[in-house]
Amino acid sequence: MNIKDILITGKANLQAYCDTLLELAADDPNIIAVTSDSRESGKLTPFADKYPNQIVEVGIAEQNLVGVSAGLASTGKKVFTTSPGCFLATRSLEQVKNDVAYSDYPVNLIGISAGVSYGALGSTHHSLHDVAALRAINNMTIVVPADNFETKEAIKAAAVSPKPFYIKIGKKNMPHLHAENETFIIGKASTILEGADVAFIACGETVYPTVEAAQLLNKEGISARVISMHTIKPLDADVIIKAAKECKAFISVEEHSINGGLGEACASVILEAGLSVPFKRMGIPDEETVAGSQTEILEHYGISASGLSDEAKRLIKQLKHLTNEKYELK
Amino acid sequence: MGKYSNEELQQKSVKYRLAMLKYIKMAKAGHTGGDLSSTDILNVLYNDVLNVSPANFGDPNRDRYIQSKGHAVEALYVVLADQGFYPETDLETMCKYKSPYVGHPTRKVNGIEFNTGGLGHGLSICAGLALAAKKDKAPYRVFTLIGDGELAEGSNWEAGMMASHYELDNLVAVLDHNTLQITGKNADVCNPHPIDEKWKAFGWQVVTVNGHNIAELREILNNTPIEKGKPTFVIANTIKGKGVSFMEGEKKWHHGVPTDEEYETAIKELESELI
Numbered sequence: 001m002n003i004k005d006i007l008i009t010g011k012a013n014l015q016a017y018c019d020t021l022l023e024l025a026a027d028d029p030n031i032i033a034v035t036s037d038s039r040e041s042g043k044l045t046p047f048a049d050k051y052p053n054q055i056v057e058v059g060i061a062e063q064n065l066v067g068v069s070a071g072l073a074s075t076g077k078k079v080f081t082t083s084p085g086c087f088l089a090t091r092s093l094e095q096v097k098n099d100v101a102y103s104d105y106p107v108n109l110i111g112i113s114a115g116v117s118y119g120a121l122g123s124t125h126h127s128l129h130d131v132a133a134l135r136a137i138n139n140m141t142i143v144v145p146a147d148n149f150e151t152k153e154a155i156k157a158a159a160v161s162p163k164p165f166y167i168k169i170g171k172k173n174m175p176h177l178h179a180e181n182e183t184f185i186i187g188k189a190s191t192i193l194e195g196a197d198v199a200f201i202a203c204g205e206t207v208y209p210t211v212e213a214a215q216l217l218n219k220e221g222i223s224a225r226v227i228s229m230h231t232i233k234p235l236d237a238d239v240i241i242k243a244a245k246e247c248k249a250f251i252s253v254e255e256h257s258i259n260g261g262l263g264e265a266c267a268s269v270i271l272e273a274g275l276s277v278p279f280k281r282m283g284i285p286d287e288e289t290v291a292g293s294q295t296e297i298l299e300h301y302g303i304s305a306s307g308l309s310d311e312a313k314r315l316i317k318q319l320k321h322l323t324n325e326k327y328e329l330k
Numbered sequence: 331m332g333k334y335s336n337e338e339l340q341q342k343s344v345k346y347r348l349a350m351l352k353y354i355k356m357a358k359a360g361h362t363g364g365d366l367s368s369t370d371i372l373n374v375l376y377n378d379v380l381n382v383s384p385a386n387f388g389d390p391n392r393d394r395y396i397q398s399k400g401h402a403v404e405a406l407y408v409v410l411a412d413q414g415f416y417p418e419t420d421l422e423t424m425c426k427y428k429s430p431y432v433g434h435p436t437r438k439v440n441g442i443e444f445n446t447g448g449l450g451h452g453l454s455i456c457a458g459l460a461l462a463a464k465k466d467k468a469p470y471r472v473f474t475l476i477g478d479g480e481l482a483e484g485s486n487w488e489a490g491m492m493a494s495h496y497e498l499d500n501l502v503a504v505l506d507h508n509t510l511q512i513t514g515k516n517a518d519v520c521n522p523h524p525i526d527e528k529w530k531a532f533g534w535q536v537v538t539v540n541g542h543n544i545a546e547l548r549e550i551l552n553n554t555p556i557e558k559g560k561p562t563f564v565i566a567n568t569i570k571g572k573g574v575s576f577m578e579g580e581k582k583w584h585h586g587v588p589t590d591e592e593y594e595t596a597i598k599e600l601e602s603e604l605i
Contacts, residue, residue, distance in 0.1 A: 053465060056461060058488075058492050059488075059491070059492065059495075061485075061492070063454065063484070063485040063488055064454045064457070064485055064488035064489045064492055066454075067454020068454050068455075068457050068458035068461065068489070068492065069458060070444070070454075070458060071454065071456060071457060071460075071461070071462065072458040072459075072461065072462050074443065074455075075390065075459060075462040075466070094448050095451060095485075097448075098445055098448045099445075099451055099454070102436075103437060103444045103445040104437065
């Protein structure tokens with residue numbers, strides 16, 4: 001995909017999820033949405049109106065939400081449990097672990113308004129720990145889609161999978177990063193831009209600012225590879241190893257704590273492959289998160305076009321220092 | 331009247347208790363007190379109430395049993411073996427390296443629907459199952475066994491509120507009310523009483539039975555819902571360690587494993603009840 005093609009704005013991934021669920025339910029009475037007083041924030045009201053027998057409301061009770069979902073899934077229902085990521089992933093963590101993952105029933109946990117989507121509402125409503133918590137649970141597939149296409153494809157894949165999923169989505173309108181006819185495979189990363197000087201391995205709503213950073217870097221003659229690592233688990237190790245070998249610097253980008261998320265997952269792959277590359281985790285550091293909107297918070301922590309391009313240039317300089325060689329940018 | 335007389339079921343309970351003590355002794359592990367208190371309930375459920383067998387375990391219309399108090403798994407293992415889900419001798423591997431028969435239920439064991447053991451999970455799962463049955467207009471009923479110490483888990487009350495909201499009268503929760511938990515009496519640890527009034531207030535039909543009286547258990551568990559539109563909460567008054575006099579009502583037998591001498595004494599006492 002060319003950078004110039006990327007600037008067509010789509011809808012929110014949350015909306016893409018709900019539209020996909022409506023499409024799936026049209027042919028499948030076994031599709032069930034389960035909500036915890038979250039149908040409006042989940043944009044599921046049209047679904048509830050059209051398929052009233054296919055939505056289950058449990059009230060504000062996330063433990064019960066997930067337990068009930070597991071019970072429903074065990075009978076063959078295709079369950080989409082929809083609740084803000086901040087509550088869904090960890091308020092009900094033991095139910096996710098035992099009733100869903102360990103019992104091996106294919107509940108699809110849809111963490112909405114995830115990351116810092118709820119920005120100004122404060123840390124109670126941020127989910128910067130969900131991926132870390134769920135990565136440690138066996139039998140969970142974790143997907144953080146970047147755009148409407150990845151969201152739609154992830155939901156379609158989850159609907160037919162016999163395994164549990166956690167899909168983390170935000171509510172900001174997202175640019176299209178893929179053509180509609182592209183291939184999407186769970187566990188296989190998508191290359192958004194080719195490049196060899198710096199590799200950005202990003203996920204979710206942070207992929208787009210990474211593309212913007214690549215544009216800035218391009219103007220300075222630095223080529224940036226942008227990978228959408230939409231599946232955090234199972235992780236596409238091949239793409240990570242290839243990037244670490246081929247690029248001069250490696251930057252992970254995520255709307256998540258730098259502890260336990262995509263960045264640490266990438267670092268493990270790189271180290272276990274015996275590789276070394278100037279490396280930086282871009283995410284939310286281990287501190288009380290700054291107040292602000294989603295965009296302000298991300299910018300504050302360097303997840304913006306300028307922040308990411310500056311980080312790339314710093315790492316490339318670091319490489320020159322480490323190797324003591326004159327490194328010529330193309 | 332089902333397949334067995336009350337006397338035959340009583341004899342089965344004695345045999346179950348003998349078997350579970352045998353395998354607990356072999357494994358050097360087990361939740362002996364709760365196994366013994368829940369034996370008669372499991373006996374009646376599997377031999378007289380549930381439409382569940384090895385032959386129909388794949389049938390979507392089978393009844394469902396989810397053991398919320400997963401720690402009483404030795405009782406469940408012995409009863410499932412007796413139903414023909416696997417040979418009882420499999421239990422010689424219980425709690426051993428690579429055995430599927432671990433200390434809480436898992437689906438690796440034939441006949442088990444859900445992996446339980448974390449407390450306060452069963453009722454939510456059952457509410458989901460019961461709701462699925464209602465949506466599909468399926469005939470099956472859903473049963474869970476809850477421990478009384480477990481009532482402190484808030485998730486039970488979340489599920490309780492929801493089950494009555496959805497009028498899940500195909501759902502039955504049986505409380506193994508042996509009054510003791512690991513630290514001591516429920517009432518001293520964190521008082522759950524009045525249990526009956528709480529569940530009534532949550533919209534359930536509540537009934538109290540002697541959890542060791544086979545006839546009473548059969549009568550109640552075969553006749554739910556008691557009131558159309560309401561889930562049923564059966565408070566089964568039981569004795570922790572039931573059937574072995576020196577274990578009865580003693581909290582130390584929560585997960586106590588008998589010494590050789592205690593084991594011999596317990597076996598003799600139970601065997602004396604065999605006809």
